[in-house]
Amino acid sequence: LSAVQTVPALRSFSIPECVSEEGSKGATQIPCPPQDLSRWDKLFIMLEDYQMKQDMLLQQNEDMVKAEMDSIRRELHKHNNNNVCVQASENTCKCISEHMNRNLNQAMDQLREAADMYQAHNNETLQQLIQYSRNQATHLTMAMKSFSTYPKEQEASNADGGKLERALMATVADLQRVHAQLALFQRATAHRFLPSGCEMALLFPMRSKHIFVEVTPSMSMSLQSFTICLWAKVTQSLNKTVLFSYGTKKNPQELQLLLARNSLLLTVGGETHLVEAHSVVTDGQWGHFCAAWSSEQGLATLWVNGENAAKVPGVAEGHVLPGNGFILLGQERSRSGIYRDMDSSVAFTGKMTGVNMWNHMLDAGRIKEYADQDGYCDSRGNVIGWGVSEIIPHGGAQYIN
Incomplete structure (x- = not known):
């Protein structure tokens, strides 16, 4: 979990800020030069897309429920103006109430189903992110070694690169610590295990x-x-x-x-x-x-x-x-x-x-x-x-x- 919590810090280092011609943030900004997205950026963009899709889906379902409620209210108001419920039998009003409840239940079921689908999809994406971070631990370690060989002049000229390097090193350390704890737990479990319930x-x-x-x-x-x-x-x-x-x-x-x-x-x-x-x-x-x-x-x-x-x-x-x-x-x-x-x-x-x-x-x-x-x-x-x-x-x- 510590490794996953460390990852969001990386995103702030991968997107440079655009500044105005005067050198500060203003109304007129110089367009940012296009940059190649890293694997971390792609993963976070994918998660943001999923979040946006969820918001759109929830908003759509909410609008659908509101529209249905408005339609039912108009229908009830129409019947009230015509004194239908006053003149009709009690069964007619009961039928209208059941129709309203049925529509509400259908809308709520659709909303729950959509939320469950998103939750399952989000969990799958999170597992992919965790698995990816584990698989990349070794590659990140090797990358850190290559970063350390760069001249100090290059590090001074690229402050964001230095921040990214430190964040990656912290991530690697967290991943290695988690892996060590898992290995220790597995060894302890195997050591204490006795077969057949003895x-x-x-x-x-x-x-x-x-x-x-x-x-x-x-x-x-x-x-x-x-x-x-x-x-x-x-x-x-x-x-x-x-x-x-x-x-x-x-x-x-x-x-x-x-x-x-x-x-x-x-x-x-x-x-x-x-x-x-x-x-x-x-x-x-x-x-x-x-x-x-x-x-x-x-x-x-x-x-x-x-x-x-x-x-x-x-x-x-x-x-x-x-x-x-x-x-x-x-x-x-x-x-x-x-x-x-x-x-x-x-x-x-x-x-x-x-x-x-x-x-x-x-x-x-x-x-x-x-x-x-x-x-x-x-x-x-x-x-x-x-x-x-x-x-x-x-x-x-x-x-x-």
Whole structure:
């Protein structure tokens, strides 16, 4: 708005005043030499034309209403002189009154319609002016640099040019300030945004073996099928970045949901049973990731943002997840079982929210529903439920909102 408010000052510098032969404003004036209109002049002339058209249209409608009222008054006066309303029935006078009201309503409707048309047209013109000013910010900056190279003698000989330059520089500064504020607002909004209506998220500020989140499931992890879904925004994905890991003393990597550069991976029963979806992950952007598996046919599927990204049969067919293990987010259990022996190179950095796990395979419709960024965060798994199950941050991991 400050940029738009600054623009009217430019018009006074683009139109030179005509003076008399004596050097002052008088009755006899020397005609102004023709000048090329700038883009700013054309825009303001266009706005003035629209204002003039509006005034003419309003005046025309006002004249039309006055003429109609005068005609009705003459008609009523004629009837009164002839004693028509006195002699006629009450219905005749009522008919005349209704005719007058109908004409007035039609005139007012036409006036409102004309005003609405002008308002819409004026708004469109204003938007064009604002868009034009934004597009010309860079060109104005370059023009200012070229103005600054002119000799000082030329600036002294053209005072209006100097005023125009200062006004243009002020406009450029205002536009740059508005653009900077918009960019700051966009970054702040993107930083605070949490998908699916979730009010909290887990923040993993840096890659460290001491930063992870421990999850206590609501039921035994001895499962023959499951579905894991979560929202994640990874700062940077390396060759192996752990989202979700379930391990036991015998097999620390029993079940894992991983990122590898721009790929999503699932392992069941060890790294030999691997499912991978390529080119589905973008650093710095929220993504909804789901992994589903069934022991009956060994069917494993990966879903990204509600779309099926991979489907592989024969993955750990007949296998049953062992119970009494440990669930970690953003890190994997070390083979020694000691936290200090964890590997910092596989740690997750970024944000995570909406972590849920079910003891069965969800159908495609449910997964698409949970992947809605404008959805609700109240759908919770029966094995792990976001906001219900015990989810404890360790190290520098923390909850944010």
